[in-house]
Amino acid sequence: MTGPEMVNGFTGEHLSAQPQHIRELIDRRAHLLGPGYQLFYTNPVEVSRGSGVHLYDSAGNEYLDAYNNVVSLGHCHPAVVDAVTRQLSTLTTNTRYLQADLLDFSERLLATFPAELDRVTYTCTGSEANDLALRVARAHTGNTGIIVTRNAYHGVTAEVAAFSPSLGPASPLGPHVRTISAPDPRRQGDAVTDLLRAEIRAAIDDLRRHGFGVCALVVDSIFSSDGVQPFPTDLLGVLAAEVRAAGGVYLADEVQAGFGRTGAGWWGFGRHAVVPDLVTLGKPMGNGIPVAATVLRHEIGREFGRNVRYFNTFGGSNVPIAAASAVLDTITREGLIENAREIGAQLLRGFAEIVSGYQCLAEVRGAGLFLGVEVIAPEDTGPDRVLAQSLVDDLREHFVLVSASGPDGNVIKIRPPLVFGTEDAALLLDRFADAATRVLPA
Amino acid sequence: MTGPEMVNGFTGEHLSAQPQHIRELIDRRAHLLGPGYQLFYTNPVEVSRGSGVHLYDSAGNEYLDAYNNVVSLGHCHPAVVDAVTRQLSTLTTNTRYLQADLLDFSERLLATFPAELDRVTYTCTGSEANDLALRVARAHTGNTGIIVTRNAYHGVTAEVAAFSPSLGPASPLGPHVRTISAPDPRRQGDAVTDLLRAEIRAAIDDLRRHGFGVCALVVDSIFSSDGVQPFPTDLLGVLAAEVRAAGGVYLADEVQAGFGRTGAGWWGFGRHAVVPDLVTLGKPMGNGIPVAATVLRHEIGREFGRNVRYFNTFGGSNVPIAAASAVLDTITREGLIENAREIGAQLLRGFAEIVSGYQCLAEVRGAGLFLGVEVIAPEDTGPDRVLAQSLVDDLREHFVLVSASGPDGNVIKIRPPLVFGTEDAALLLDRFADAATRVLPA
Incomplete structure (x- = not known):
């Protein structure tokens, strides 16, 4: 059920560590869905409701959605x-x-x-x-x-x-x-x-x-x-x-x-x-x-x-x-193109500040509400896919959804709904800064 | 704008005979839509509303839909x-x-x-x-x-x-x-x-x-x-x-x-x-x-x-x-599989009776609510695409929607929503019988 490697794909490696209801859902997928399906994250996310820039799991946990671009106007507009x-x-x-x-x-x-x-x-x-x-x-x-x-x-x-x-x-x-x-x-x-x-x-x-x-x-x-x-x-x-x-x-x-x-x-x-x-x-x-x-x-x-x-x-x-x-x-x-420009600029500034504090964060780049933060190895300047995944997973554990991208899987991909507000951006930056503190070498 | 030949496709041949608002819509399509789009019927149908087994144009005309299988439960269930x-x-x-x-x-x-x-x-x-x-x-x-x-x-x-x-x-x-x-x-x-x-x-x-x-x-x-x-x-x-x-x-x-x-x-x-x-x-x-x-x-x-x-x-x-x-x-x-079987049988019987009255109708065949009526030439037994199209067009002029199929385009294709009732079937048979009277040699 693991299938081919995918950036930020669930590998099954931590299956036994999942809560019972998550294991059951994963097991049902394996017995019902056809070939090639994959889940996101080391610990997959179960979702049952969405609203604006948030997703909710069935336990009522609120996730800040900084990834899903299909619901560009926000969930359930x-x-x-x-x-x-x-x-x-x-x-x-x-x-x-x-x-x-x-x-x-x-x-x-x-x-x-x-x-x-x-x-x-x-x-x-x-x-x-x-x-x-x-x-x-x-x-x-x-x-x-x-x-x-x-x-x-x-x-x-x-x-x-x-x-x-x-x-x-x-x-x-x-x-x-x-x-x-x-x-x-x-x-x-x-x-x-x-x-x-x-x-x-x-x-x-x-x-x-x-x-x-x-x-x-x-x-x-x-x-x-x-x-x-x-x-x-x-x-x-x-x-x-x-x-x-x-x-x-x-x-x-x-x-x-x-x-x-x-x-x-x-x-x-x-x-x-x-x-x-x-x-x-x-x-x-x-x-x-x-x-x-x-x-x-x-x-x-x-x-x-x-x-x-x-x-x-x-x-x-x-x-x-x-x-x-x-x-x-x-x-x-709703002026969402202007919003993407303004909030995107806010995020770019905020991430630039975070990036400047870590040798392992090579740069942030972006246009509007599409940003990438490049993660490199502590010892050299090569891509570090494992560290990038750790950041993505740490954010997910703290209820912020992003993913990774790039040929080496080392670019954190940030792509929130276009209705992302200035406070959402501030929260994302805070949570990212916290995750960096926990995950990255100083 | 005519494009490749299609069974029951609008060819543009009768463009000048269309009402003004239809000509305008056709003209707008030609100037807005990409390559390969085609309309049904010699006189295309404009639709603005659907309900159950009926479609309505913007003038309020009611069409009996005996063709559309996407809306299998009926329009707007x-x-x-x-x-x-x-x-x-x-x-x-x-x-x-x-x-x-x-x-x-x-x-x-x-x-x-x-x-x-x-x-x-x-x-x-x-x-x-x-x-x-x-x-x-x-x-x-x-x-x-x-x-x-x-x-x-x-x-x-x-x-x-x-x-x-x-x-x-x-x-x-x-x-x-x-x-x-x-x-x-x-x-x-x-x-x-x-x-x-x-x-x-x-x-x-x-x-x-x-x-x-x-x-x-x-x-x-x-x-x-x-x-x-x-x-x-x-x-x-x-x-x-x-x-x-x-x-x-x-x-x-x-x-x-x-x-x-x-x-x-x-x-x-x-x-x-x-x-x-x-x-x-x-x-x-x-x-x-x-x-x-x-x-x-x-x-x-x-x-x-x-x-x-x-x-x-x-x-x-x-x-x-x-x-x-x-x-x-x-x-x-709603028991729609049983309904398809029963109404399909009613249609098969009814069409068999109509078919028996015309040399140009070779046979009706079908399973459930998917039927074909094969149209052949008056002089020989070969397929007659033109006569089939005349039947389809005549039915359309009398507010019944069917189409044609087959390598020779000579099979009337009847495929109504699964909620087609016994009175809808009776009406379809009546209208088809009338169309045959008008279109086919006795």
Whole structure:
């Protein structure tokens, strides 16, 4: 039941130390759920209720949720509850019937993008959105080669898993996939953009040499699974230019960075001053209702649309669209992008202060409410996954939920709901400082 | 904006004949939605409300819905509205936290299956469920070859589209995919099972000869896109035995036939007295909330689970599970499987009477509330797609919604919500008889 190694995954090693009711739930999972399921934390968390920035277990313990980005508006936001209840009571059908609501929402969603990105196709998950985007890109370019970063994650369909190296060695990359480094200014210094330009040129050459040609560069705009890398912001424009010059397209995966998360506008690519050819959206789009999308330039979709039909029964159906509409409204009405910027800045300052006190904390980096704190070994400057996990686990024992990320699993990943307030941020910083005192060498 | 040909697809040919508000909606779709979207009917239907077995347009016209199987409990069933509202107000998170509700539902879902099928993995769509099932099957068998029926449809991910021949010639089958005939007793006579046994043996030989080996036989248990073929019921057992003898597995796609649709139990494969190795579920599972699943024998998933993790953010999350739980309860509480059997029998008798009056209606066939009426040409016995479309369109003009299916698009597909009552069935039969009078040569 342990399965493949995962950052912050429950390994079963401490199964016997779990309380009786937790052991029972774990045992039931093993006997009911299919292959590949994993739990978070050395001591898994049982949850039974959520509200705002908090999760509660069935004993009534309150957890500060500084991790879950699906519930971007906070757990159980009434605007989404109301919109979904109303829609479920009115109509749930699909896009093969004409409906004004779908089109009204599409107009409002597309208005958050640069004008070139003028069409949207709905799916249910980010995986499906990336899967479709690649089918479209292949039809448009006539090529198959894909370039991603070294520890990228883009989803779980067979197609998308083949270009998601973070799934690990047992989930092989496709023969048509090449990886380049993610940016890492702390290690790469000022030459990040030059280094990656050289790498993408080499990847392009190699794809051509093998006859695949260049179909798409696929990049998570915040490099989440690569360890959260918000800088440098001139990078994506340079990489996009290289891939376009080679006949490929640039797909911005905004499943992690999108919907105001970075505090610098609606979309993570905006920080890089570049306009992608395709953009994929997911997780926070419906605040807990499955809904995702592929946004694209109409000319990119032309070849696919001429020949292939695409019907996703639930994609663009009424309830997901009602939820997404409520999310879009609420982000605007509650000023959540500004909030992400302000609270993100508060967290960045606070973490910088904590980081400065420990040799083992190499740096904090972030954009809006997406931050990474890098943990290194006491004796050298290499990544320290074990120490990072100890911090994550210590915080969990003190009722604060974060996780870890990066190719070495040594970057604490902090990604609270966008409604995180200044007092929530202060509490998170306090608890983190306390955890550091307990866990890290002075 | 016309795109590839689809059975009962709006072609744009009659665009100028549409009312102003319909033309506007169609125009907005063309300028907002991505590639591949299609509408139903020669004159598309605009919908704004649903209730029970009815859909309503914004002018207040009432349509008898004899087609939509997602809303299997009827449009806007209060049990689903209540369950989803309650869950959305309580908790929406994912399977990396322990939650009893997920396990309680899994137990109840698995109890509807033969004992061998003892594990479930949740996804959001039938496409994702089939995509995952194939990844699991490949890991288990070590082979890649897939066998499907000649006009099969299993979904829209890149992986699954490659074994969905009904998507048409512009969506090519994978090199590892072979097709066999669907059953068609009217044309094939008594030798159906022998014929298909010979075909699957040839397909197996050919897959081996090309080095793919045999991974999976994937079959929709009611052969929906092959034109609705409920007979003969000894067939799937024979095909499963052949594929297993060759080292492959049998995946029953129950996205169409499942959840009581056939009136003969929960699952369509049950009519064939065979136990699959994997089963995929979808459409009606959440009555409008996106939820789907792969059910499997635990030993089939072992190899995949040992090496690969699978996390679907929304798959198995709280709201989809709450919806699915309400659906499962309601099917039992309202006796909808028995209703599907009884009303299905009423429809079968009624259509048989209508069919007997027209040379152009070759036969009606069905199981429970899934029926097909085959339309043939007046002059010969070949399929008549145009006449079938005329019937579908005439019914639509008289406020009855059905569609068409089959490789030749000549089978009227009748698939109402499971709550269809005896008076709804009588009305459908009346309207169909009237349409036949208007459309078919006497």
